[in-house]
Amino acid sequence: MGKKDDYDRELERLQERVVDLQHRLIEEGRRALILFEGRDAAGKDGAIKRLAEYMAPRQTRVVALPKPTERETTQWYFQRYVPHLPAGGETVIFNRSWYNRAGVEPVMGFCTPAQTDAFLKHAPRFERALVEDGVCLIKLWLDISQGEQAGRLAERVENPLKRFKVSPLDAEAQKRWDAYSAARDRMLAETHTDAAPWTCVVTDDKKTARLNVIRLVLRALGDREAKPDPKVCVAGNKAKGRLNA
Numbered sequence: 001m002g003k004k005d006d007y008d009r010e011l012e013r014l015q016e017r018v019v020d021l022q023h024r025l026i027e028e029g030r031r032a033l034i035l036f037e038g039r040d041a042a043g044k045d046g047a048i049k050r051l052a053e054y055m056a057p058r059q060t061r062v063v064a065l066p067k068p069t070e071r072e073t074t075q076w077y078f079q080r081y082v083p084h085l086p087a088g089g090e091t092v093i094f095n096r097s098w099y100n101r102a103g104v105e106p107v108m109g110f111c112t113p114a115q116t117d118a119f120l121k122h123a124p125r126f127e128r129a130l131v132e133d134g135v136c137l138i139k140l141w142l143d144i145s146q147g148e149q150a151g152r153l154a155e156r157v158e159n160p161l162k163r164f165k166v167s168p169l170d171a172e173a174q175k176r177w178d179a180y181s182a183a184r185d186r187m188l189a190e191t192h193t194d195a196a197p198w199t200c201v202v203t204d205d206k207k208t209a210r211l212n213v214i215r216l217v218l219r220a221l222g223d224r225e226a227k228p229d230p231k232v233c234v235a236g237n238k239a240k241g242r243l244n245a
Contacts (some may be wrong), residue, residue: 007207014214015054017031017162021223022091022120026059029088031135032221035097039180040173041152043203044095045165046074047142061086064095077101077119086135098123102187107179108172120190129195136221140213141188141200141236145244146177148204181245188236198236200243208232
């Protein structure tokens with residue numbers, strides 16, 4: 001048996017546990033909300049695909065919002081996200097979330113510094129309200145090295161099957177690497193709370209990252225036998241100096 005066989009076997013085992021766990025969540029009417037954040041090409045799409053592959057289609061939603069409309073830019077910032085929050089028995093996965101305001105928006109100049117300051121002040125309060133209302137909130141930051149990101153972005157351009165992953169902002173990801181690092185560090189420092197902590201996942205090895213993402217979700221939702229690898233996963237409040245600068 002090779003490494004691919006080991007990976008496939010472990011992935012299937014974990015996916016079976018996801019199905020069993022979600023069955024209990026649905027029966028109990030629990031609400032799960034999972035946020036996937038990270039730099040471009042950090043592996044969010046692939047991790048979400050493996051996590052949600054066999055989940056209940058009627059009780060599972062993956063949300064990837066487009067840029068806000070002109071009307072939405074005049075709303076309370078969190079307003080466009082609220083309609084997508086889970087009801088009883090549902091699991092909602094955000095492929096990028098309200099944390100755009102702590103990352104891509106300030107780095108690219110899509111919001112003002114004052115708007116970012118306000119967001120970082122309000123986000124912990126918003127999330128605490130969700131958690132106190134019974135939502136199980138899981139926040140994941142997928143971390144990638146600069147060299148690995150460059151390779152993956154280049155491969156997207158060359159692969160016709162990944163056409164829809166190519167973005168005009170891809171070229172800025174490498175140019176603004178340091179700015180993204182600074183934004184990430186501030187985000188983790190100001191929005192990692194007891195009520196809604198961050199977990200960072202090293203993703204240069206895609207398969208290892210995917211398996212550990214599923215383990216993290218399982219554990220956060222009550223599967224105490226799930227054991228994420230501490231070499232791959234690190235708490236957001238302990239990430240300083242351990243993530244790619």
